[in-house]
Amino acid sequence: MGDVYARLAELGITIPPVVPPVAAYVPAVRTGSHVYVSGQLPMVDGALAATGLVGAEVAPExxxxxxxxxxxxxxxxxxxxxxxxxxxxxxxIVGFVASAPGFTGQPGVVNGASELFGEVFGEAGQHARSAVGVSALPLNAPVEVEAILELS
Incomplete structure (x- = not known):
């Protein structure tokens, strides 16, 4: 896998501070060799980067x-x-997509997360996945991603 920090630098990705929970949970929990990451919203500098339903207010791209x-x-x-x-x-990973009626492109949306993990971790970033359409997400977010990772 190489040095993940060097790979992040190559990709121009800066890891932000952890997003504070919006309710009664913690961002991640480690048990044994696994970490379970709570659903993460598209927060940037403490605010949602966009709101609304995908396929209506938010374009799939x-x-x-x-x-x-x-x-x-x-x-x-x-x-x-x-x-x-x-x-x-x-x-x-599990990706939840707040979907307008009739929108069925959830897998393509969640590819944004899957591709990022592949870019950062290479073969170790390949994962099992679900992409689920939902009627609404917290704070009117268009997408949410949770993950399970194995640690050394």
């Missing part, structure tokens, strides 16, 4: 970018808890 932001926030939660250097592999 923009939602894919927002899923990438969610994935960066997943990395921030892992960094704060255990350090990204301890990641062995991304095991599974």
């Amino acid at each position: 923009r939602a894919k970018e927002l899923a990438r932001t969610c994935a960066i926030n997943v990395l921030a939660a892992v960094e704060a808890l255990a350090g990204l250097g301890s990641v062995v592999r991304v095991v599974k």
Whole structure:
């Protein structure tokens, strides 16, 4: 996998501070060799980068970018808890897409997160995944991503 911090620098990605929870939970929990990351919204500098339903107020291409932001926030939660250097592999992600009626492009939206993990971790970033359409997400976010990662 190489040095994850060097790879992040090559990609021009700065890991932000962990996003504070918006309710009664913690951003990530480690048990044994796994870390479970709570659903991360597309927060940038303490605010949602966009709001609304994908396929209505938010274009699918923009939602894919927002899923990438969610994935960066997943990395921030892992960094704060255990350090990204301890990641062995991304095991599974679940992407939730707030979908307008009739929108069925959830897999393409969640690719924004999947592709980010592949860019950062290479083969170790390949993961199992679910992409789920929902009627609404917290704070009217268009997308949310949660993850399970294996640590050394």
